[in-house]
Amino acid sequence: xxxxxxxxxxxxxxxxxxxxxxxxxxxxxxxxxxxxxxxxxxxxxxxxxxxxxxxxxxxxxxxxxxxxxxxxxxxxxxxxxxxxxxxxxxxxxxxxxxxxxxxxxxxxxxxxxxxxxxxxxxxxxxxxxxxxxxxxxxxxxxxxxxxxxxxxxxxxxxxxxxxxxxxxxxxxxxxxxxxxxxxxxxxxxxxxxxxxxxxxxxxxxxxxxxxxxxxxxxxxxxxxxxxxxxxxxxxxx
Amino acid sequence: xxxxxxxxxxxxxxxxxxxxxxxxxxxxxxxxxxxxxxxxxxxxxxxxxxxxxxxxxxxxxxxxxxxxxxxxxxxxxxxxxxxxxxxxxxxxxxxxxxxxxxxxxxxxxxxxxxxxxxxxxxxxxxxxxxxxxxxxxxxxxxxxxxxxxxxxxxxxxxxxxxxxxxxxxxxxxxxxxxxxxxxxxxxxxxxxxxxxxxxxxxxxxxxxxxxxxxxxxxxxxxxxxxxxxxxxxxxxxxxxxxx
Numbered sequence: 001x002x003x004x005x006x007x008x009x010x011x012x013x014x015x016x017x018x019x020x021x022x023x024x025x026x027x028x029x030x031x032x033x034x035x036x037x038x039x040x041x042x043x044x045x046x047x048x049x050x051x052x053x054x055x056x057x058x059x060x061x062x063x064x065x066x067x068x069x070x071x072x073x074x075x076x077x078x079x080x081x082x083x084x085x086x087x088x089x090x091x092x093x094x095x096x097x098x099x100x101x102x103x104x105x106x107x108x109x110x111x112x113x114x115x116x117x118x119x120x121x122x123x124x125x126x127x128x129x130x131x132x133x134x135x136x137x138x139x140x141x142x143x144x145x146x147x148x149x150x151x152x153x154x155x156x157x158x159x160x161x162x163x164x165x166x167x168x169x170x171x172x173x174x175x176x177x178x179x180x181x182x183x184x185x186x187x188x189x190x191x192x193x194x195x196x197x198x199x200x201x202x203x204x205x206x207x208x209x210x211x212x213x214x215x216x217x218x219x220x221x222x223x224x225x226x227x228x229x230x231x232x233x234x235x236x237x
Numbered sequence: 238x239x240x241x242x243x244x245x246x247x248x249x250x251x252x253x254x255x256x257x258x259x260x261x262x263x264x265x266x267x268x269x270x271x272x273x274x275x276x277x278x279x280x281x282x283x284x285x286x287x288x289x290x291x292x293x294x295x296x297x298x299x300x301x302x303x304x305x306x307x308x309x310x311x312x313x314x315x316x317x318x319x320x321x322x323x324x325x326x327x328x329x330x331x332x333x334x335x336x337x338x339x340x341x342x343x344x345x346x347x348x349x350x351x352x353x354x355x356x357x358x359x360x361x362x363x364x365x366x367x368x369x370x371x372x373x374x375x376x377x378x379x380x381x382x383x384x385x386x387x388x389x390x391x392x393x394x395x396x397x398x399x400x401x402x403x404x405x406x407x408x409x410x411x412x413x414x415x416x417x418x419x420x421x422x423x424x425x426x427x428x429x430x431x432x433x434x435x436x437x438x439x440x441x442x443x444x445x446x447x448x449x450x451x452x453x454x455x456x457x458x459x460x461x462x463x464x465x466x467x468x469x470x471x472x473x474x475x476x477x478x479x480x
Contacts, residue, residue, distance in 0.1 A: 011478070049326045050319065050479040066326040069240045077323045083316035087258035099249050100241060100324045125258060141320070
């Protein structure tokens, strides 16, 4: 369970987040939808303690992320699938994660199977991976410690249609088994396909939130989204 | 709530030094250069154990600090800090775990140089039919290891302060060069270098002739070139926005 409570973040004079409040309940997938630059990544960085909020607080399981002890075993996080050392193999990336978390080596093989990377691919340096492969690796890394909460920033970027379907089924399965999933996206259709709740954000403010089916009140999610973000910058998404 | 034990962080940070392509290449270069320089010197200078062991140090003085710089700055140049500090939000623990392994590498490298120098000395003596010189001043080898540990620590400290590999490497290398110029600028320059040049201050360590005054001068250099930049860097990282 994730809770943002009146989180504001002023960075270099810019209000990147403005009184952001929402919760992510277990057993569902919440889509965090907004145009590029709306503050999605900033909010997620605040949540996992990489960035300090100017005011307000974000908690996981009712605790600040930094107070979770060995957080990787409780919260799976993927912030940027591109943030990898190009000279390190995919298997080694998972191995480092598993060692940090205190998991057996066998977990690495299980995760590779789960995300569909072959043994040969896993031995190659990630510098040669496509964005889709990096996303699969990053999602696998987030799942290493069998966390009850997942935080994924734009995990569908670079995935092909089969990949998106795979991600949808994976997240559905995790949510059904009680996981709280928060994923960000700037693409409406992705969120419609994958999420059952949606939090719309623009210029650092929460514009609307509710269930994917109920939010529009008859209108499509796209109409609602474009209406709400029409006055925000870079709303072409 | 169980936290991550420090030895696991230490293990992970040690693996990170060697598990990338660049890390493997740098390690291979370090090994090859050690063997080549020790054997080469043996052929020219004759079978003298202490001289041959010390020859490996010429490369160590440059390569070990570079290794340390890359170990620290890699997290920023490739933005893996995002993952590292998400798995262990207590950043100073990670930094401590990052600081130690390169120092151990410096000790291992010194022992390795000795291990290469022993057979090299024996073989050169046998081939040339001259008596081998096995004498090594008693404190010289630990002193040599300590010297490389300190130079390596300087690399880590500058890496931590700048979080930028090229900048840290250039500062490390020019620091040495700058002081060799300063030490030649008359009496004032010589005294300045004695007190503030880490390379100069570690000299008595390597020869095993440390006096009380030397120790104070060494402590001054260590404070200035290792403790201060490392502390400032750690403070900066622990407060920074990781992006």
